[in-house]
Amino acid sequence: MVADLCFKGVVDDNLVRYALRLGYRAIAYCGASSTELVGGVKLVPRYELKRDDVSKSRNLRGLRVLVVRSKDDLKAYPKLAGSIDAVRIDFAQLNEVNKGFLRRLIGLGVPIEVEFSELVSRLLSSYSLDYYYLILRLYTRKKIRIYVCSGATDLSSMVHPTAMFALISVLGVPEALAAKAIFKVPSELISNVA
Amino acid sequence: MSLEYTLLVSAVAISLVALYLSVASWLKMRRAVSLVRSALGNSKTKIVKPRRRYLVFEIIAVSGDLSHVRRDHVEKALQKNFQLLYGLIGYGAARPSLVYYDESRGAGILAFKHLWRNHVFLLLSLIKEINGVRVLVVPVTTTGTRKKAMKALEKT
Numbered sequence: 001m002v003a004d005l006c007f008k009g010v011v012d013d014n015l016v017r018y019a020l021r022l023g024y025r026a027i028a029y030c031g032a033s034s035t036e037l038v039g040g041v042k043l044v045p046r047y048e049l050k051r052d053d054v055s056k057s058r059n060l061r062g063l064r065v066l067v068v069r070s071k072d073d074l075k076a077y078p079k080l081a082g083s084i085d086a087v088r089i090d091f092a093q094l095n096e097v098n099k100g101f102l103r104r105l106i107g108l109g110v111p112i113e114v115e116f117s118e119l120v121s122r123l124l125s126s127y128s129l130d131y132y133y134l135i136l137r138l139y140t141r142k143k144i145r146i147y148v149c150s151g152a153t154d155l156s157s158m159v160h161p162t163a164m165f166a167l168i169s170v171l172g173v174p175e176a177l178a179a180k181a182i183f184k185v186p187s188e189l190i191s192n193v194a
Numbered sequence: 195m196s197l198e199y200t201l202l203v204s205a206v207a208i209s210l211v212a213l214y215l216s217v218a219s220w221l222k223m224r225r226a227v228s229l230v231r232s233a234l235g236n237s238k239t240k241i242v243k244p245r246r247r248y249l250v251f252e253i254i255a256v257s258g259d260l261s262h263v264r265r266d267h268v269e270k271a272l273q274k275n276f277q278l279l280y281g282l283i284g285y286g287a288a289r290p291s292l293v294y295y296d297e298s299r300g301a302g303i304l305a306f307k308h309l310w311r312n313h314v315f316l317l318l319s320l321i322k323e324i325n326g327v328r329v330l331v332v333p334v335t336t337t338g339t340r341k342k343a344m345k346a347l348e349k350t
Binding site for chain 2: 018021022120124155156157158159160162163165166167169170
């Protein structure tokens, strides 16, 4: 099952039709209140959580993503087990990545979200990709798990799954691992939360 | 009886030692061979001859009329975005060319060198607008010959 786990816009029938044409069978977005099947596409709720909100997230039914904005957000990471499904790192606000942070990230054991649109915009506007390279290198060495999502806000910013596959392949991830990050990990997460 | 038993045990022990020695020497040899190989350069990597691939793609209009999108517009969009992403050297190496474009259906065939397949997929996802029409470019399939690509295009 091909799934886009980070759609940021409004999902309507038109978008569902296009998503189906692009090959998606599941979409996780913040506007959904419960899991439902619309026109052959499974719509799953997505919750972006701050560190303080994690304790309340156990009862939430959907994809629970912890947004990491500082290195302190991963403190006491064993307590997070079972409360979150994925981690999203806000590299724009995170100004220091040190050994301790990476140790916690590896120890946490949940997949890390890599957003296609953000990565491409950084690539095209010549911002630093160092942190992304670091995440991809850790993934290539099988220290962490990642998945890639589109990060689309509307219909025109949606991307074909092969484009996401191509992006991380071009950035140096072997094709087998790239395929896992695009197809296998999202479908596992969707089947767990839905 | 005891002599036979002693001989049997010693024979088994000798054969086990011989097995251990042969496995150990084989492992040592394998390590030595890999060391020599790495010192001489990776002999496993072959020089791959770039081959031509044909990508069948489909253009979906998100807003606007697809009939405004003509072949030369698609060619220009491809060239502009490819050079933006990979530069003139990449463009020269990949040699992407629009082999065929059906203006009525908004589908076409793009030829390129096979080593640049992922780059071309990424490029197609970055084309968001052609001649004022907001579009999504969807790759359908990749083939090795133009004839097969035409057949795939007819099926879409």
